[in-house]
Amino acid sequence: MGMKIYNSLSRRLEDFEPLTPEQVTIYSCGPTVYDYIHIGNARTALVTDIIRRYLVYKGYNVKLVQNLTDIDDKIIKRAGELDISTEQLAHQNGEAFFEDSQRLGIQPADVHPKATEHIREMIDLIQILIDKGAAYVIDGSVYYRVNAFASYGKLSNRKPEDLLAGARVEIDERKEDPRDFDMWKAAKPGEPSWDSPWGKGRPGWHIECSAMAMKHLGETIDIHAGGEDLRFPHHENEIAQSELATGVPFARYWMHVAFLKIDGQRMGKSEKNFILLRDALDHYPTEVIRHFLISAHYRHPLDYNQESLTKSEGALRRLSNCLDALKQYDTEVGLNERTDSPLQHAVEKMKTQFTQAMDTDFNTAQALGTIFTLVGEVNKVLSSRHEVENSVFAEAYQALSETCQVLGIYNTEAQNSNGNIEAKLEPLVELLLEFRQDARNRKDWETSDKIRDRLIELNIEIKDTREGTTWKIVS
RNA sequence: GGUGGCGUAGCCAAGUGGUAAGGCCAGGGCCUGCAAAGCUCUUAUUCGUCGGUUCGAUUCCGACCGCCACCUCCA
Missing domain, CATH: 3.40.50.620 (HUPs)
Incomplete structure (x- = not known):
């Protein structure tokens, strides 16, 4: 094309x-x-x-x-x-x-x-x-x-x-x-x-x-x-x-x-x-500023204001939450199992539409739309607990990270550097989470919430999910 | 005066001659001890106004209103 x-x-x-x-x-x-x-x-x-x-x-x-x-x-x-x-x-x-x-x-x-x-x-x-x-x-x-x-x-x-x-x-x-x-x-x-x-x-x-x-x-x-x-x-x-x-x-x-x-x-x-x-870079992360700058087509005027940047921050958060959730399946790629799931179709559709958007005079605003549509699809499947082949999640991750890197709104290098820090912190955080879980089992909410609050002050965010408690470094 | 562009939901913003992507915000629900995240429902019968063409226009044409850029160094 x-x-x-x-x-x-x-x-x-x-x-x-x-x-x-x-x-x-x-x-x-x-x-x-x-x-x-x-x-x-x-x-x-x-x-x-x-x-x-x-x-x-x-x-x-x-x-x-x-x-x-x-x-x-x-x-x-x-x-x-x-x-x-x-x-x-x-x-x-x-x-x-x-x-x-x-x-x-x-x-x-x-x-x-x-x-x-x-x-x-x-x-x-x-x-x-x-x-x-x-x-x-x-x-x-x-x-x-x-x-x-x-x-x-x-x-x-x-x-x-x-x-x-x-x-x-x-x-x-x-x-x-x-x-x-x-x-x-x-x-x-x-x-x-x-x-x-x-x-x-x-x-x-x-x-x-x-x-x-x-x-x-x-x-x-x-x-x-x-x-x-x-x-x-x-x-x-x-x-x-x-x-x-x-x-x-x-x-x-x-x-x-x-x-x-x-x-x-x-x-x-x-x-x-x-x-x-x-x-601007002192106030907002690179990806947020990039998202903002490409949220309108390049031939249309764009207005810089705090509100718009805040919107981009929210959008980026949604994107990176999804990518974080998918990342664990990245190693599953290459299995090449031909599944016929709706999510797989959504991935293919997104790739096609992303290319169409960018092929048409670099329509980044539309391209972002295709990315976020897939994010929605992924989240839906992720929350539905329907059995989906891990390789499909891996494909979704590949497709999203590839297109996001074309736009420069997903920095895998920063992800990796965070990953290194996380690896070092892991035993320590796991220890704290263990104490917190004990407190939760006792219904000692005061202690468990204190651990959570103190960790977020240290830029470590924890979430209690069905599969257990997860944590990650946030900035 | 000349040239070009824009006017789409509370906000930002794509888009198409056949009935409106996506994001942010807001409210209800689910989940949850709470929180976060996520899901879900609700939010433009309507795309500045008025005409015309058409079976049908937000999308084409015309007029009008409003906003903007360039014509000077500026990305």
Whole structure:
């Protein structure tokens, strides 16, 4: 069954076919490292992460490139305020970005190119555009001549006159056309700069993505992703630069992630109402934040607020309770007993529907629905005490943990590390449970409840079930 | 002014030309010494409003109302 992706360029759902079968190249616009990343940046990064995980799940060989913009106006300004070098600022925030991403369970890209390490490539690209008559030099700066690219505006669906009518930007009188944008900025005194054929300066923002994407992924990439605000002008300009230089399509599928709002307001660095990813991670577990961020489709706005996060916490609890209950059957897999139970059908159905949901433009909200439907089925069987082959529970566990790992909402490594601690604590906890059981047998509820209460204070939760008392570490 | 999007139960959120996934919260019941977890029942005859097309529309078309994003650095 084929995948479909909504392509911002055609504004339609399209069948997904990578340029090279089995291989997918993805370029994701990364952060400008002048500050920590906020939860909105994280949404885009997370969507990219899940796209990649799902493509790998489907059997594709994926190469993901995500850049770091480590030189621009904001970095120069912030470094000045902090009285440190731009290199130092960019380095610090770059490291922090990797740390925060990792905490959110985002796997590192295959390549994380930095703008300042690709000056040569950018200069070469600019030179090509000058040679082709698509750029001109004024006072050491190089501008892209928008009129040279006939299909300028195709991504953002804008006609030339539209771009001028509502322009709120101050017009630089030196430019031939107000829409022209700089690819190389002549250095101002005291600013970091690099040598170029046009004098000392630094690259413009758009040229870096064109140059780095082409260097690491080739002239045509499969998927280019970013926040919806990058559609214009950033991605429009990337297309103009790249396609005029190479004569081939720059990206086959353009994906734009909708904004994260906060308490109903647009979250943005200029609005100063953003929440840092690291602060969110201090308050909620990784899986809860991921669940929240994928609870709506990526092309729909999502509102960050405490209530929504609390809901995700509840949903995650339901999921992990089920997974915990199933986990003991995991070793039963491989017996390959063909049973014909309703639960087995539910497992198969869930796998199919999960794939269908994700195949349709990565509909994570729907995919979550299929997972939780199976959770309900499993719980029903678990509580009904009907005889079910353990291998079916094992299959259910496999299916759930596999799909949850595609979404990154079930961390088996954390489970294992908890498991190690549990193994060490087991004799001790069992001893306490023995005392508690004695108390219960005496109907000494005061003592038995005290043991339970004290244990929960130590993050050990116990439950009295029909099969006896169970315990686990909770956080 | 231009471009695009959204409006589904108390809340969040999928979805379809044939009669509404899932989650959270709430209430009743089962289980239980209690608790937790789980199960179970209840919660939109209805998908912003008004028209049109259709045997039939929440889903297609039109108008209107409301909200939002981009057009400027921002994921």
